[in-house]
Amino acid sequence: MKILVCMKQVPAGTKVDIDPETGAMKRLSGETRTNPYDLFALEAALQLREKVGGSVTVLTMGPPQAEEMMRDAYTMGADDAVILSDRKFAGADVLATSYALSQGITAIGDIDLIICGKQTTDGDTAQVGPAIAEHLGIPHAAWVSEIVDADSESIQVKQDLVSVSQTSKIPYPCLITVDKDMCVPRLPSYLLQKQSKDRPVKIMTFEDMADQNLSKYGLVGSPTAVEKMFAPPEVEKQVYFDGDAKEKTKQLFDVLVNKKVI
Known part of the structure; x- marks a missing residue:
């Protein structure tokens, strides 16, 4: 598979920068991490590979700097990695992003199962996975909380649909989006890190897409426009206490009382 x-x-x-003209987030500003939900998706894929055999390819759309995340996926057990970068x-937006990803998947070819995290922590739309399936014309199941069974022909999943x-x-071929806590993502392996240090991460650009219609990609291909985007204000404030343990305890107690925590 x-x-x-x-x-x-x-x-x-x-701490991220916002483009004042487009309202889009500058992806190269500030620190980044792998979307937490995607770690559950990767673990689910690795467990399926262990059960039915096959290979696991990870795909992302972003700047070349996303290679760091791809190499982290290698250390968890992924076989191949591809970055759509152009x-x-x-x-x-969601529509153009899902379309570009669907075109990248088509270019990779012969995919049996696509697994996405339920949503991302920056957008929270939970729409990209289902939209990819619609672009590809394949069935999908969202909000998957458990993979019940899988074989070479089909997959059986449990979905938690609110009520x-x-x-x-x-x-x-089909697509599923998985919820958090359906499995426990494995830790990176030092041995796999050594084995994969020279393994290439493939970069695909617009030229690799079968559909060369620019009106379907990027800002031009996005029917929704961001009127305003801003980073949330920093609300954390550090408080330092002086004195011995008894004095510090009294100061902490007073703060908690004033905030009506206790």
């Missing part, structure tokens, strides 16, 4: 996992780098904190993809739960059996 050929499994593909969509991953994304997201801001690691609130200025023509910049500024994309009900259901079990769905879906033939390949």
